[in-house]
Amino acid sequence: MDSTSYIVILFLCLIVVAVFLWLFVYPAWRRQRLEATPFPVEWDKIVQQRLPFYGAMSPELKRALQVRIAHFIADKRFEGCAGQVIDDDVKVSIAAQACLLILNRPSDYYSELRTILVYPAGFVVRHDNVDEYGLVSQDAHALSGESWSNGRIVLSWEDVKHGASDFRDGTNVVLHEFAHQLDHQSGATNGAPLLTDRHSNQQWAAVFSAEFERLQALAMSYDTDFIQMINDEVLDFYGATEPAEFFAVATEAFFEKPGELAVQHPQLFEQLQNYYGIDPRLWGH
Ligand SMILES: [Zn+2]
Known part of the structure; x- marks a missing residue:
């Protein structure tokens, strides 16, 4: 092997080491810091x-x-x-x-x-x-x-x-x-974020579809904020526009009105609690 080949191999090794450091060592060091x-x-x-x-x-x-x-x-x-x-x-x-x-x-x-x-x-x-x-x-x-x-x-x-x-x-x-x-x-903005396994996906889809359709039916029959207020629905009717908005609106309710959401929509609350891994009711909230 001539000296040029050695230099090329050395150069490639240096690139591999630099990529490894950048991808794995630097982020871990930065996180620790x-x-x-x-x-x-x-x-x-x-x-x-x-x-x-x-x-x-x-x-x-x-x-x-x-x-x-x-x-x-x-x-x-x-x-x-x-x-x-x-x-x-x-x-x-x-x-x-x-x-x-x-x-x-x-x-x-x-x-x-x-x-x-x-x-x-x-x-x-x-x-x-x-x-x-x-x-x-x-x-x-x-x-x-x-x-x-x-x-x-x-x-x-x-x-x-x-x-x-x-x-x-x-x-x-x-x-x-x-x-x-x-x-x-998850690759598509459709109200179905990345979940850990297939079983969770099925449960999520079943609960969210049912709740979305229920809110859509309610929003169609009562279409003003005033009616929403007296109707005491915890989820904003904006969530009825499409599944992605439903997930965003349900997230707002989960963090801001967790007690009411858990009482009115226990299955939806449970799905969000599993997904976010916390219970905002524990904050005396
Ligand atoms: Zn939105």
């Missing part, structure tokens, strides 16, 4: 302000949440839009609520998500609609949040704060949009 770093006091104050039940969490869950928040902030890019400033309050407030969903699950920290775009308030999006004749029209909506499957989430800061200001009203834009992110991970 983040987990060993004390949670900043300023961040802790923000979490206390945004999550009223934080003080009632067990020390283990609190620490798990802190570690996830630190990972989330280290991994994701926050981008301010329309003049929105990105500071610790914005980052920690979003991360704290988003990490509730992955608090007790084997998690990859929303691996497909790379960027969180933050607007000061509701933002207008324009979507192309193509009719049956191929004609394209545009409609515009003001949104508080939007989740994309291309690694992006868009949020209105005003709505993020509003969602955190009342953790019992069943409405929370961060929980909603990040539930969509979990849903994307």
Whole structure:
């Protein structure tokens, strides 16, 4: 073997070692470093302000949440839009609520998500609609949040704060949009996130289909918010629009109105409890 061949082999070996270090050693080292770093006091104050039940969490869950928040902030890019400033309050407030969903699950920290775009308030999006004749029209909506499957989430800061200001009203834009992110991970946004085995998939499909159809029937017979209020339905009628929205709305109810959801829809509550691996009722919530 001549010296050129030795150099090529050595070069290939170096590439293999570098890839191994990058894929396996560096992430483990980084994870250990983040987990060993004390949670900043300023961040802790923000979490206390945004999550009223934080003080009632067990020390283990609190620490798990802190570690996830630190990972989330280290991994994701926050981008301010329309003049929105990105500071610790914005980052920690979003991360704290988003990490509730992955608090007790084997998690990859929303691996497909790379960027969180933050607007000061509701933002207008324009979507192309193509009719049956191929004609394209545009409609515009003001949104508080939007989740994309291309690694992006868009949020209105005003709505993020509003969602955190009342953790019992069943409405929370961060929980909603990040539930969509979990849903994307199965490859299709259809209200069926990745589950661990086939048996779980069958149970999930049976419970969610029945509950979705029930909510659709209810929403069709009563179509105003007022009727929803007097009807005492814990799930927002927006969940009746499609299965993906049903999962996001059910997630909001699970974290914000767990007691009512467990009483009104015990099977749905059980599925969500198994999926998220926690019981928000234990937070005295
Ligand atoms: Zn949605």
